[in-house]
Amino acid sequence: MTPDTEAITIDLKGRQPPQYIAIEGPIGVGKTTLAKKIAASFNYATLLEDAEENPFLDKFYRNPEQAALATQLFFLFQRAQKIQDLRQADFFQAVRVADFLIEKDPLFARINLEIDEFHLYEKVYEQLTIDAPKPDLVIYLQASTDVLLSRIEQRGLSYERNIDRKYLEQLNEVYSEFFLYYDDAPLLIVNASEIDLANSLHDYRHLVDYLLDIRSGRHYFNPTFFG
Numbered sequence: 001m002t003p004d005t006e007a008i009t010i011d012l013k014g015r016q017p018p019q020y021i022a023i024e025g026p027i028g029v030g031k032t033t034l035a036k037k038i039a040a041s042f043n044y045a046t047l048l049e050d051a052e053e054n055p056f057l058d059k060f061y062r063n064p065e066q067a068a069l070a071t072q073l074f075f076l077f078q079r080a081q082k083i084q085d086l087r088q089a090d091f092f093q094a095v096r097v098a099d100f101l102i103e104k105d106p107l108f109a110r111i112n113l114e115i116d117e118f119h120l121y122e123k124v125y126e127q128l129t130i131d132a133p134k135p136d137l138v139i140y141l142q143a144s145t146d147v148l149l150s151r152i153e154q155r156g157l158s159y160e161r162n163i164d165r166k167y168l169e170q171l172n173e174v175y176s177e178f179f180l181y182y183d184d185a186p187l188l189i190v191n192a193s194e195i196d197l198a199n200s201l202h203d204y205r206h207l208v209d210y211l212l213d214i215r216s217g218r219h220y221f222n223p224t225f226f227g
Contacts, residue, residue: 008204010041015212017042018136021097022185024104025141025192026171027163028148028155033198034141035099041208047082047098052159054078060112061162068112072121076105080130087131102132103184107174111167135185137214141192142176145169186214191222 021038023031032048039046051057054074059067079102109121143151145168152160179189188211195203210221 008037008041008201010205010208012212017212018186018214019096020133020135021137021139021211022101022135023097023099023139023141024101024175024179026143026148026168026175027160028152028168029141029143029192030151030197031099031141034139035097037197037204038097038208042097045096047086047096047100049075049100050078051075052157058159058162061159064112064167065114068114069117069121072105072109072112073124075108076121076125076128079105080128083130083132098135101135101138102130104175104178107178108171111170111174137188137211138182138185139188139190139211140175140179140182141190142172143192145172147193148172183218186216186219188214188219188221191220194222 021035021044023035023038025031035046035048038044054071056067056071056074060071079100083102106122106125109118109125113121145165148168149163149165152163179187190207195207197204197207207221210219
């Protein structure tokens with residue numbers, strides 16, 4: 001197993017993990033890494049985005065104005081199809097962890113599309129029947145733009161080479177605004193700038209121990225408080 005998929009034993013102390021966990025945050029913050037770790041620890045199935053399958057993504061990062069609408073619609077259809085396929089297979093009766101919320105799709109559309117393109121996107125979004133289940137816990141990973149840029153560079157994905165600072169700053173802004181008012185599910189906001197979920201067993205264990213007690217409301221996890 002690779003470090004991000006290695007099963008790490010967690011002492012549940014009689015506690016029951018949330019059955020459906022959704023992890024969100026801007027590009028490079030570590031959503032998929034955390035989703036895979038939690039899935040391995042709790043023996044959960046995963047529902048993961050496949051950004052590398054989007055044939056327009058590299059074009060978008062090189063020339064956003066030309067490829068934005070195609071990129072956005074591909075992601076929308078992909079996310080909606082994943083949810084639909086798994087519902088038809090009765091997958092959502094099982095425990096699971098996802099690295100996206102379908103509700104985040106319009107966040108990207110707002111900053112990526114011109115006004116007439118966004119209106120077209122809205123019509124398509126409204127016509128899709130996206131009956132996504134409500135998570136038992138949403139984890140929102142926050143990090144500074146500098147941290148995001150550093151992590152994107154470290155992972156070295158070819159289609160992310162042209163992501164610039166301004167774009168990541170815009171993403172951070174829309175995510176912050178979205179989760180400021182989010183109340184559809186219990187929410188855990190994590191300061192991920194000082195946390196190394198990919199390599200620090202200490203950080204990961206503290207985070208999981210914290211989330212196991214969440215049943216409702218809004219919560220904050222700052223790893224610097226734990227020493």
